[in-house]
Amino acid sequence: xxxxxxxxxxxxxxxxxxxxxxxxxxxxxxxxxxxxxxxxxxxxxxxxxxxxxxxxxxxxxxxxxxxxxxxxxxxxxxxxxxxxxxxxxxxxxxxxxxxxxxxxxxxxxxxxxxxxxxxxxxxxxxxxxxxxxxxxxxxxxxxxxxxxxxxxxxxxxxxxxxxxxxxxxxxxxxxxxxxxxxxxxxxxxxxxxxxxxxxxxxxxxxxxxxxxxxxxxxxxxxxxxxxxxxxxxxxxxxxxxxxxxxxxxxxxxxxxxxxxxxxxxxxxxxxxxxxxxxxxxxxxxxxxxxxxxxxxxxxxxxxxxxxxxxxxxxxxxxxxxxxxxxxxxxxxxxxxxxxxxxxxxxxxxxxxxxxxxxx
Amino acid sequence: xxxxxxxxxxxxxxxxxxxxxxxxxxxxxxxxxxxxxxxxxxxxxxxxxxxxxxxxxxxxxxxxxxxxxxxxxxxxxxxxxxxxxxxxxxxxxxxxxxxxxxxxxxxx
Numbered sequence: 001x002x003x004x005x006x007x008x009x010x011x012x013x014x015x016x017x018x019x020x021x022x023x024x025x026x027x028x029x030x031x032x033x034x035x036x037x038x039x040x041x042x043x044x045x046x047x048x049x050x051x052x053x054x055x056x057x058x059x060x061x062x063x064x065x066x067x068x069x070x071x072x073x074x075x076x077x078x079x080x081x082x083x084x085x086x087x088x089x090x091x092x093x094x095x096x097x098x099x100x101x102x103x104x105x106x107x108x109x110x111x112x113x114x115x116x117x118x119x120x121x122x123x124x125x126x127x128x129x130x131x132x133x134x135x136x137x138x139x140x141x142x143x144x145x146x147x148x149x150x151x152x153x154x155x156x157x158x159x160x161x162x163x164x165x166x167x168x169x170x171x172x173x174x175x176x177x178x179x180x181x182x183x184x185x186x187x188x189x190x191x192x193x194x195x196x197x198x199x200x201x202x203x204x205x206x207x208x209x210x211x212x213x214x215x216x217x218x219x220x221x222x223x224x225x226x227x228x229x230x231x232x233x234x235x236x237x238x239x240x241x242x243x244x245x246x247x248x249x250x251x252x253x254x255x256x257x258x259x260x261x262x263x264x265x266x267x268x269x270x271x272x273x274x275x276x277x278x279x280x281x282x283x284x285x286x287x288x289x290x291x292x293x294x295x296x297x298x299x300x301x302x303x304x305x306x307x308x309x310x311x312x313x314x315x316x317x318x319x320x321x322x323x324x325x326x327x328x329x330x331x332x333x334x335x336x337x338x339x340x341x342x343x344x345x346x347x348x349x350x351x352x353x354x355x356x357x358x359x
Numbered sequence: 360x361x362x363x364x365x366x367x368x369x370x371x372x373x374x375x376x377x378x379x380x381x382x383x384x385x386x387x388x389x390x391x392x393x394x395x396x397x398x399x400x401x402x403x404x405x406x407x408x409x410x411x412x413x414x415x416x417x418x419x420x421x422x423x424x425x426x427x428x429x430x431x432x433x434x435x436x437x438x439x440x441x442x443x444x445x446x447x448x449x450x451x452x453x454x455x456x457x458x459x460x461x462x463x464x465x466x467x
Contacts, residue, residue, distance in 0.1 A: 023412055037381070040420045099432045099444060103422070131431040131446040135412055190448050287420055287429050 004140045004251075004329070006149050008184040012141025016252070021139045027255040027345045028284050029303040031296075036285065039292045039299075042103035046291040047095075050271070051111060054092070058084045062226060069222060078225060082234025083272060086166070089118035090238035091274035091290075097127055100289040101274075117204065119231065120169035122176055124196040125185055132188040134286055138251045138259045144188065148247050150329035152322045160239045166231035173208075176201035237272055241265075244314045245279045248321025250332040254348045256283040257341075258334065262297065262307040263314040280304055303342060305335030368457065368464040371404070375461065382426060382437070384417035387467065392454065393417055394463060395437045397424060402456045403437050404465040410442065410449035 005012040016022045061081035068074035093115035095101040096108040116123040129144040136142035148157060156164065175182075180198045181189055189197070208228065215223040250258045257280055265277045276282060278293040281300065288296050301307075308314035317333060324331040337344065371385045377396040384407055385392045391407030393416045409416055409428040418429040426437045433447030440451035455466040 036418075037420070042420075042422060099427070099434070105434075105444065127445055131411075134431055192448060193445065285429075287427065287432065 004150055006140060006146060008141060008144060008187045010141060014141070016136070016139050016141045021136070021252055021254065022142050023135055024254045024348070026137075026284075027257070027348065029300040029342075031285075031300060035299065036287075039285075039296055040287045040289075042100070042289060044103045044107065046289075047101040047107070050274075050291075051092075051101075051107075053271075054084060054088055058088070066222065066226070069225075078230075079233055082230035082232075083237050084234070085118050085230035086163070086234035087237035087241075087272050089115040090235075090242070091272065091276055093119060093121060093126065094130070094276065095274050095290050097130055098286060100287065116200075117207075120166050120173055120204070120228075122169075122172070122197050122200055124189065124193055124200065125176075125181070128189045128193065129185075134283065137256065137283055138246050138249070138253075140251055144184065146246075146251070147242060148322065150251070151326050154322065154326070157243070157322065160243075161236045163231040163233075163235040165239070166235060170228075173201045173204050177205050237269070240311065240315065241269065241273045241277065243318050244308070244311070245276070247318045248325070248333045250334065255345045256280050257304055257337070258344055261314060262304065263311060264307050264309055265311055269311065302338060302340040305337055305341075368466050370462055371465045372463050373461050374402075374458060374463055377402075377463075380421050380423070382417055382419070382421055384415055385465070390467070391415065392465065392467070393426065393437070394456070394465065395421060395426065397421075397438075402458055402463050404454040404456045405435065405437050405440050405451040409433060409447060410451055411447045 002015065058081060061077045065074040065077035065081055092111050096112035099105060099108045102108045113123055116126060133143050133145040138146060176197050181194050211223045211227050215221060244261055244263050246260055249261060253259050260280045260283050262280045263277045270277060275290040275293045278297045281293055281296045285296060308317065321331060321333055369387055371394055372383060377383050377394060379396055379400065380398045382393050382395040385394050393405050393407045395403040407415060407417065411431060411433050414428055414430040416426055416428060420427045424436055424438055425434050427434045431446050434444035435442055435447060435451050440453040442448055442450050457464050
């Protein structure tokens with residue numbers, strides 16, 4: 001297997017294009033048009049209720065934390081606020097970016113923009129990077145959203161739990177505001193969209209400057225605990241759940257059952273994560289709103305590997321895989337399929353895995 | 360589905376082949392089209408593949424006058440072909456449609 005090149009313009013990109021891994025036809029479990037139409041149908045109700053609850057809780061936590069500040073009693077409230085601010089924003093960014101949370105598109109757009117700001121993810125960059133992630137999921141040289149590369153950088157994985165993703169994004173805001181997109185980003189963002197990257201980055205810098213002025217004026221770090229800062233102490237949950245999506249599974253395959261993971265989770269994590277624990281299902285059918293994913297799972301689980309039963313179980317699997325990949329970058333987890341499932345489609349990506357089609 | 364020529368109008372499908380607020384795929388020669396039936400019981404036709412990454416729109420979702428691509432959730436107004444939600448930026452071609460009896464014809 002050639003050495004992996006994770007840039008979007010390098011040797012792996014060229015290889016993915018040559019062997020048909022890019023913009024490929026992916027495996028889908030069978031489901032009738034009638035059923036999928038019913039599942040795709042949009043409603044505002046669930047997302048409005050969940051969004052009111054989400055922002056209501058954020059407001060309650062931060063208002064109480066400010067009232068108690070600087071007492072240590074405010075710490076748990078800051079932590080709870082931080083998880084909603086950063087990790088809740090990650091799933092809102094995701095679902096509203098797909099446009100599936102609300103039936104009314106302006107609602108998706110408002111929540112998307114707010115979530116992007118919380119995470120300092122440029123809304124244009126990330127809209128397009130995520131489209132590419134769905135086209136070429138975990139295809140090396142094509143997917144800009146691969147979290148852990150091979151061999152993995154464990155220090156980076158640990159740093160992610162403390163907001164490293166957003167810290168990097170913060171510095172990128174300066175680059176976007178001044179020079180716009182780079183060569184990798186230009187591979188997935190159309191030219192007519194690129195000016196938006198710069199405009200939003202400049203607005204965010206103004207907000208950052210205003211926050212800084214406020215903090216200096218009142219002589220307190222409080223403004224940075226409310227804005228920007230929560231990514232440091234609130235990202236851990238989305239990193240935890242995000243790592244479970246694909247890490248340790250195969251790369252360079254075009255069957256989502258091989259490169260994605262579904263994990264049964266507790267209700268609190270599912271609220272924060274907006275049901276993206278049904279990740280194989282989400283990638284196979286990205287049109288299904290988050291609140292219908294449990295139904296989709298029930299409908300097609302006969303064709304999918306057994307889900308992990310909990311976050312700790314899945315996390316143990318992930319870290320075992322990362323540890324093995326330190327010495328053997330080719331290591332991948334392959335889950336057994338139930339007898340009712342159609343076999344894995346090795347023939348779709350045999351060359352990429354260095355296998356024979358009959359494997 | 361096979362189409363038969365009638366001048367430059369093509370007999371594409373029956374009116375009942377498409378549910379209300381839905382679409383079907385129609386292949387003709389080496390081309391593929393999407394034929395829509397709106398909630399007002401009108402029929403429309405566009406290119407069959409999304410202008411973003413050539414995914415068949417027939418697997419997508421019709422919501423009133425909008426078709427959403429099943430892969431990346433880009434949206435078009437299928438009456439005009441206008442791209443209205445990223446990641447689609449390029450409009451779809453649209454084609455004239457007429458209904459005669461219980462048949463839907465498209466002009467291509």
